Amino acid sequence: MSKYRNWVLPAFACLAMGFQCEEDYPEPEYSHIFQEALSLTPYKKAYAVGDTLWVGTNIQGK
Numbered sequence: 001m002s003k004y005r006n007w008v009l010p011a012f013a014c015l016a017m018g019f020q021c022e023e024d025y026p027e028p029e030y031s032h033i034f035q036e037a038l039s040l041t042p043y044k045k046a047y048a049v050g051d052t053l054w055v056g057t058n059i060q061g062k
Contacts, residue, residue: 041054 036057036059039054039056041056047053
């Protein structure tokens with residue numbers, strides 16, 4: 001049993017890679033489009049790298 005121990009993980013890895021999804025897997029069509037008012041804080045005309053932005057919304061009934 002000990003001489004087969006070093007082959008178990010590589011064999012399992014090769015088998016697992018063989019069952020991956022196809023690269024040309026069809027992308028699902030999106031059926032939901034949401035339109036909601038957002039608030040952006042702090043509002044500026046230009047932002048620098050590293051600035052913190054807060055995006056908020058108010059969804060009725062939630």
